[in-house]
Amino acid sequence: xxxxxxxxxxxxxxxxxxxxxxxxxxxxxxxxxxxxxxxxxxxxxxxxxxxxxxxxxxxxxxxxxxxxxxxxxxxxxxxxxxxxxxxxxxxxxxxxxxxxxxxxxxxxxxxxxxxxxxxxxxxxxxxxxxxxxxxxxxxxxxxxxxxxxxxxxxxxxxxxxxxxxxxxxxxxxxxxxxxxxxxxxxxxxxxxxxxxxxxxxxxxxxxxxxxxxxxxxxxxxxxxxxxxxxxxxxxxxxxxx
Numbered sequence: 066x067x068x069x070x071x072x073x074x075x076x077x078x079x080x081x082x083x084x085x086x087x088x089x090x091x092x093x094x095x096x097x098x099x100x101x102x103x104x105x106x107x108x109x110x111x112x113x114x115x116x117x118x119x120x121x122x123x124x125x126x127x128x129x130x131x132x133x134x135x136x137x138x139x140x141x142x143x144x145x146x147x148x149x150x151x152x153x154x155x156x157x158x159x160x161x162x163x164x165x166x167x168x169x170x171x172x173x174x175x176x177x178x179x180x181x182x183x184x185x186x187x188x189x190x191x192x193x194x195x196x197x198x199x200x201x202x203x204x205x206x207x208x209x210x211x212x213x214x215x216x217x218x219x220x221x222x223x224x225x226x227x228x229x230x231x232x233x234x235x236x237x238x239x240x241x242x243x244x245x246x247x248x249x250x251x252x253x254x255x256x257x258x259x260x261x262x263x264x265x266x267x268x269x270x271x272x273x274x275x276x277x278x279x280x281x282x283x284x285x286x287x288x289x290x291x292x293x294x295x296x297x298x299x300x301x302x303x304x305x306x
Contacts, residue, residue, distance in 0.1 A: 077160050088242065096236070100234075103187065125185055131153070133155075134155055135158050176238065197218065221237065226251075250277070261283045
């Protein structure tokens, strides 16, 4: 599948600009510095939807060897992890409408690109994604294993926090593309904020219909990548217990 860029309407472009400007205004002091730097590195701007092939992928390839691959929407576990193991980040090409600005039942292009792609400028994070996907592919026909890997993916790539020198910051794309959860994840007293612990993440269910009950905090992106052997080890241990 390719991104048929010419099919985006003027209103699609206006919706992108509205979402981009609204969310970017919130993120200084809340988003990870690596994410904020990544916005500029991958060339995201307010005035037009990113063009995967002409603009985005040439930049990503030079930065970390990754590229964005257009997908129609939600795809199978096997296809998802095969793409990422080969350093292709799957992104849908449809964009929400004006009446859907604050709530969607499934991720759209704004979530997939604005939320996730700037972090693809960080090599350690990218290496973690590829290695985790290789583990998932080795267990792709084992539902219990995929469920545990999905939990770890959820609490890192989608809803992860990082401790940076100036305080707690967001790197998870599910938070970064959500105005409400951006504030909630850092400012609310309700959710727990726990240190990154592989075994606990593999065993902690997540919620999809409201803000998270807890967030897990990494110390660095290198910590994520260096935890790959432990993920393999703990996964095998939990599958035989």
